[in-house]
Amino acid sequence: MTGVTSTTSVKSSTSTKKPKKSLSVRDSTLLKILQGKTCYPLSLGEFKKFLETREFSAENLAVVEWFISYRTRFNALPTSERERSPPPASSDQQGTLGALSIGSNASRTSTPDSPGGEGPTISLANQDLEFFQVLFQGFDAQNTPDIKLDQKLVADIGRKDQPFRSEVNAAIKLFFTTEGSMELNVPGTMRKEIVSNAALTTHPAVFAPAVKHCFDIMQSSSLPSFMRFAAQNIQKDSRIDRGVKGIVCFILAFIMTFLLIWFNKSRWTRLGTFPLFQLSASFLYTVHTRMCLLNHMGRKKEVIIVDQDLEKDGRDDDNPRGKLLIHTVEEPMVFDMQTRIKLETLALATVIGACLTTIAVAIPEHF
Known part of the structure; x- marks a missing residue:
């Protein structure tokens, strides 16, 4: 896969607070694994097997892969389709730090009722902006993860005319309910907010907090364990x-x-x-x-x-x-x-x- 060699640096003019230092993603080994840039025994396939059989946390990787795939497909929709699912309202924290958005080519301010005509946006807090900018690099419609959710027996919520409504409902059931086979271990408040927003819109921003949470867990915990496991060479x-x-x-x-x-x-x-x-x-x-x-x-x-x-x-x-x-x-x-x-x-x-x-x-x- 071909990565992107440059990244747009964005600063919020509405925020005077210094962002909290978060896990680096720009040179992240985990991101290279997701993009298929690593070789055996540090490949994506080996990482999936490790999460499934060693840590029993394959759902963290599954939601990140699905999110990348879903965001790319949502991004490819016509503007008229995307406007049916505007970004969810920013939380109080995001309002304080300055609501920013990630578009297909550049970052710009936006409101939940005005998704913009250039491309879909994701409303984020400042400290998460770089994370999502870099996360999407190296992925496009041709090389996104091939993730398909079972869309049968899903809750009938939200407007049926919104794009990917059945898939979003399936994602909610799979990742955010006790009935789901890949229920995520996320804070209760985050879970409630995501489920509530998913009933109103199918915009990818709905799932952004959970994706960041799961990525951080994999980078801080699963990845070091996986690298130690990969270094072992005897049975x-x-x-x-x-x-x-x-x-x-x-x-x-x-x-x-x-x-x-x-x-x-x-x-x-x-x-x-x-x-x-x-x-x-x-x-x-x-x-x-x-x-x-x-x-x-x-x-x-x-x-x-x-x-x-x-x-x-x-x-x-x-x-x-x-x-x-x-x-x-x-x-x-x-x-x-x-x-x-x-x-x-x-x-x-x-x-x-x-x-x-x-x-x-x-x-x-x-x-």
Whole structure:
């Protein structure tokens, strides 16, 4: 997909307050994932699978993808169609900070009864303006997410002549009611406001607060967990293998120390136990991080292809049934993260090895 290289910077002339600092989206890894600009194992498909089977929060990504798709389709409607669904009235906070709007090409002030002729608008608070500006970059009618909602058995609310009325009703039921299979975890006041506004208009601005809320959750919580998961390159059997090797190396170092003392060798000969202690610590820390140094050097990642029934049940891959495959790590960000873990492992193993060797050397020759 092709991204946009420049962004219009907008400032509100009606606001004198300094906007609160929000999560950066301009260089967000999450936005790159949404736009399909990342490679395996940091791709959009892998992120969806992670949310579904690990965090059980796939609804956060689903509402963002649907919103991007819906806003793009709404934006493509003729002006006469869009005017049937003006933006909802701004909240008190938005009125205080200055109601701004995002159009198809530029930002401009607007009122709920005057959506403007250039394109649809979204009424926002100042601190959220940049977020939505950047969120829509890289998406157009040709490359928006292909999201379709089940529009059957939806509540019969709102004006039937408004564009996408049945789809909006379906979105309300899916994301904002207890009956929905993908109910969002949003504040109660936000939920009530969205449901109330959706009964009056089908404008995309209705869903903007929930989309921002879900995006922030994914960026602050889900994304860091996903990146750590993506950096892991060994499965359970390999972890057990390295754990056993770590224990064996530690036992060998202990036996070597005992024999050197038993045969009255100089205590300085016990420095030879350092490689074993270091290797033991390295193996055991690899079990913790699930990141093998040798696999990292070869850009290899072990993947278990499990039965579909297991994936649907959301069971942990720590005890999978399936075939072990070796995939290639293509995403530079993941490789860089693995490099940091590798350096951390080597540093920690060296420190632990040095400490254990010092203890071995300090043991008296006769005890």
